[in-house]
Amino acid sequence: MKRKxxxxxxxxxxxxxxxxxxxxxxxxxxxxxxxEGLVVMWDVETGKRMWDVKTDKQEWEIKSDENSxxxxxxxxxxxxxxxxxxxxxxxxxxxxxxxxxxKKFSVRGDTARFVFPGYKDEIIVTGESRMDLRRLTTGxxxxxxxxxxxxxxxxxxxxxxxxxxxxxxxxxxxxxxxxGQLENFASEWLTISPDGKHxxxxxxxxxSFGVWDVETGKLVSEFKDGHxxxxxxxxxxxxxxxxxxxSSDMTVIVWNMETGKRVNVHExxxxxxxxxxxxxxxxxxxxxxxxxxxxLLNKEDD
Numbered sequence: 001m002k003r004k005x006x007x008x009x010x011x012x013x014x015x016x017x018x019x020x021x022x023x024x025x026x027x028x029x030x031x032x033x034x035x036e037g038l039v040v041m042w043d044v045e046t047g048k049r050m051w052d053v054k055t056d057k058q059e060w061e062i063k064s065d066e067n068s069x070x071x072x073x074x075x076x077x078x079x080x081x082x083x084x085x086x087x088x089x090x091x092x093x094x095x096x097x098x099x100x101x102x103k104k105f106s107v108r109g110d111t112a113r114f115v116f117p118g119y120k121d122e123i124i125v126t127g128e129s130r131m132d133l134r135r136l137t138t139g140x141x142x143x144x145x146x147x148x149x150x151x152x153x154x155x156x157x158x159x160x161x162x163x164x165x166x167x168x169x170x171x172x173x174x175x176x177x178x179x180g181q182l183e184n185f186a187s188e189w190l191t192i193s194p195d196g197k198h199x200x201x202x203x204x205x206x207x208s209f210g211v212w213d214v215e216t217g218k219l220v221s222e223f224k225d226g227h228x229x230x231x232x233x234x235x236x237x238x239x240x241x242x243x244x245x246x247s248s249d250m251t252v253i254v255w256n257m258e259t260g261k262r263v264n265v266h267e268x269x270x271x272x273x274x275x276x277x278x279x280x281x282x283x284x285x286x287x288x289x290x291x292x293x294x295x296l297l298n299k300e301d302d
Contacts, residue, residue, distance in 0.1 A: 008298045009296060010295070011047075011293055011294070011295055011296075012030075012032075012040075012047055012294040012296060013293055014049055014052065014292070015034040015038055015294075016036050016038075016292045017035045017036045017290075017292055018289065018292065019033060019034040019275065019292060019294060020071065020072050020274070020275045021275060021277060021286055022074055023280055023286070024079055024096065026281075027281040030042040030286055030296070032073065033071050033072070037054055037086070039082070039084065039094070042294075044284055047296060055084075055086045071084055072085075072115070074115075076096075076137075077121060080095070081095065081136065081137065082094045082096050082099075083123060083136060085112055085115045085125075089107070089112040090106050090112075091104065091106075091112065091125060091134075091139065093139075102137070103137060104139075105134075105139030107127055116159060117159060118133055118159055119162055121137065122135060124145070124157060130145070131144070131157075131176070132145065145175065145176040158192050158199075160196040161196055162174055163196070165192065165214070167189075167201075168185065169182030169183070169187075169212070169217075170182075171214060180214065182212045182219075183219060184219065185201065186202070187201035187202035188232075189232070191234055191235055192214075193240050194240045198212060200234050200243060202231060206230045207226075207229060207230065208223055208227075210223070211257075223245070223255055226255070226262060227245065227247040227249050227251065228247075229249035231247050232246055232247055232272065233245070233273065233274060234246065235276045235277050236257075236278070237278045238278060238280055239282065240257065241256070241258065242263065244285055246273030246275070246276040248272045250267060250270065250271055250273065251265055251266065251273070252265070252273055252287050253265050266287065266295075266297065270289040270291060270293055271289050272289065274288050274289065274290055275288035284296055284297060284299060285297040285299050
């Protein structure tokens with residue numbers, strides 16, 4: 001879809017189920033993936049679909065939990081490749097420019113559940129009982145990361161530099177050694193600030209989100225007066241000054257992180273918000289909805 005002249009937003013239609021996505025480093029493209037197995041590349045400026053690839057349908061039901069998990073897609077540090085997990089538990093590395101498959105590999109002796117960016121050209125593949133650190137372009141195993149805290153099959157991690165943080169608030173080195181703990185922390189999602197000093201995640205109420213200091217592990221602020229229902233996702237602006245929180249109340253609220261005040265509320269009546277991302281240049285905000293639509297906002301028009 002082409003953005004109309006003078007319009008501050010574009011609606012990207014292509015997915016039939018809730019998408020997740022990431023911007024390219026130059027902010028010119030948006031790569032999205034959904035549980036139906038569809039990968040799409042979008043031109044951010046025009047809103048047009050550049051290419052799409054159909055993979056095996058994702059099956060993300062975790063038997064021990066009633067929650068359904070969705071796949072994630074990421075760019076390589078050099079912006080040349082995309083990587084994501086397919087429904088048959090293979091890691092696919094594709095050319096970002098064309099969507100053509102470059103490399104695929106499986107995790108032997110385990111069931112792959114998630115794949116995340118690691119340090120530089122490394123990726124982390126989590127399974128039912130371990131985490132593997134692998135080379136992105138070859139799939140070569142660098143080492144298995146020890147995780148002495150139980151099963152990791154439904155565990156998400158976020159990485160910044162040479163540390164990773166899981167959804168229980170454990171701060172770990174890439175050896176799996178725990179080096180910190182976020183206090184009173186339990187969340188289905190988390191995001192690390194651009195400077196790596198703070199973590200935002202679910203707060204004390206399902207309608208709030210909190211911010212923790214990575215070094216001390218303490219909760220330093222909580223944003224309560226905004227959403228009327230579950231806060232499902234969030235993203236820092238590239239400079240860390242603003243935070244966009246998405247919710248099942250169908251809204252995205254942009255907050256000033258210094259003052260704690262709301263800057264803007266985006267509400268389009270499209271349903272549950274399942275993902276939100278700022279572009280690296282800070283000019284765009286992408287919002288993903290459970291029905292498959294993505295709204296692309298031009299933040300310069302705010």
